[in-house]
Amino acid sequence: MVSIGEALKYQREAAKLTQRQLAKETGITQVNICRWERGEVLPSIDFCVKLADFYGISLDELIGRDIKT
Numbered sequence: 001m002v003s004i005g006e007a008l009k010y011q012r013e014a015a016k017l018t019q020r021q022l023a024k025e026t027g028i029t030q031v032n033i034c035r036w037e038r039g040e041v042l043p044s045i046d047f048c049v050k051l052a053d054f055y056g057i058s059l060d061e062l063i064g065r066d067i068k069t
Contacts, residue, residue: 002064003039003064004036004039004042004043004063004064005036005037005038005039006037006039006064007062007063007064008033008036008037008043008051008062008063009037010064011051011055011057011061011062012033012037015055019033019034019037025054026050026051026054028047028050028051032047048062048063
């Protein structure tokens with residue numbers, strides 16, 4: 001399983017966005033996005049929901065969680 005920071009970065013890059021563009025689109029500061037992607041801090045659940053909604057994916061997908069069936 002990848003780290004949450006790596007998963008957040010993957011989703012942003014898959015959307016072809018820079019940190020600055022994502023910040024502008026979501027209203028989340030670029031500093032926060034950078035710190036999350038580096039693994040310095042974890043985003044709150046509120047920010048995770050906001051990002052998952054923005055990307056149109058589940059929270060599990062956002063954080064790179066593999067679901068075993």
